[in-house]
Amino acid sequence: MEIINAMPTKELFIEMLTRDISLEDAIIDLIDNSIDAAKKDINNQNYADKWVKISISKEKFSISDNCGGMTKLIAINYAFRFGRPNTWDTGIKHTVGRFGIGMKRSIFKIGKDFQFISNTENERFMIEENIEKWKKNDQWNFQIHDLNKDIKEENGIELTIHNLYTNVEEEFNDQVFINNLIKEIEKVLSIPILQNFSIYINDDILSGEEINFLNGDDLKPFYKEIRSDDAIVKIFVGIGEPNPKKAGWYIYCNDRLMLEADKSTLTGWKEQGIDDELSIVQYHNQYAMFRGVVFFDSDDPFLIPMTTTKTGIDENHRLFKGIRREMNRAMKLVISFLKSISNKDERDEFVNNYDTISLSNIKFRDFDDKFISPDFKSSSNNGYLFTTISFKKEKKIVSQLKDDYNLSNNKELGEFLFDYFLKMEGFNE
16 A cells, blocks of 8 residues: 655645735734733733834844743744644633734745744743745754843843845835834724733834714713623624714724724625625715724634634624624614714714713723614704804813813803803893
8 A cells, every 4th residue: 555645845835824914914913922922911901011013124024022922832832833733722812813823924924034032931942944945844843942041131022034025025115015014003903002012113103093982971882792602792883973984893803903994794784786684774974973893802712703814704603693683783773863964064063062982991881782862853854043163172171161160071061151151242042
C-alpha cells in the first residue's frame, strides 16, 4: 500500500490565509491581540494605563504593547500554531479570536521577515523568521530563543516586520492610507478606546467614535437585555440627530464593531428587489434620526454571530436569527414615531428640545424595553403657528443657569428665558 502525502504547500496555505483580509484588517487583528491580552487585568471596563503603539513606514512595520506579554507556553501551544487545538485554553475570555490564525495571517500579509519578542514577569524570549526561507522548508516549526530577563522593560510584546511586500510599501508610504487606517481603527475599536485603552499610530493617539442619542423626560430609548447560551445580548434603539451617514444599525461582537450604520435587509430594512418578510421599511432620509445598537458578548467567541474575517455578521447564526426579531420589534416603535416628523424644520425643532447622551455614558439599567416618545404632531397637521428659535451658548453658562433655576433640559431653559424676556418687555402672549 502506498501513502499519499496530503500536506498542503505553504505557498497555498499562505495565499488562502491572506486572500480575503485587507491590510487595514490585518493591522486591526494585531491590535485585537493586545486588547485581548489586556483583558486579563481590566477593571470595571477600564483599560487605564494599557496601550499599543504602532509605527508604520515604507521600511518596516512594528507594534508593541504593555499588556502583560505572552508566555512561552502560549506561544508554543497556541499563538504560533496554525489553528487552535480544541483542548487548549489561553485563559483569556471575551475575545474575538476563534481559530488561532490572526497574528500569523497578519505577518504573512505585511512582509517577509519578522521578529517577535515577549517579556513577562518570569521570562523573555524571541521568535524570528525569514518567511521566504521558511516556505522552502518542509517543517512547519518556528524556533524560540530565550533572552536575558534582566532587561528592565514593561511586560508586553514587540513585533517588527521587515522586507515589506511592494504593495504594502506603497500603502505605508501614502498618508491617505494612514489616515484611512486611523479612521477605521477609531470606528472598529471605539469601545476599548473609550474605555481608556490607548492606541498610537506613528505617535498620534487615536480617539473613539461616539454614538449619540437624544434623551429627555419624555424621550427615552428602548433597551432590552437577553441572556442565552452563555451569551449576553443588549439591544438599544432610539433617536439621534438627523444624519443619513450615521443612521442605521450598529452591531458589536465582544466590543468589536462588525456593522456600522447598516440599512440592509440583514438588520430589518427593505431593499428593492429583495423579498424578506422580516424587513420593515425601505430606508429614506425621513429615518435619518434612527439609531440602533446591538452588543453580542460571550466568553466563547463561537457563540456570537461574527463572520470568520471578523468584519461582518453571520446572518445564519442561530443566536442572530432570534435577536433579529427583537431588533425588528424595537425598530417598528422608533420608525412609527419618525413617520410623524415630516420635514427638516420639524426634525431640527425636535432636536433642539432634547439633550444628547453618548452611548459610552449610558447606564443601561435606567431604560426599559419600551420606546418613550412625546406626542409630537407636525404644525402642518394641527395648524399651530409655532416656529423654532435655535442658538448656541457656552455650555458652562447653560448648565449653571439650568441648575440655578432648577430646569432639567435646554428646552425648558430656552422657554423660561424667552417668557422672562416677554414679561420684562411687557409683551402680551
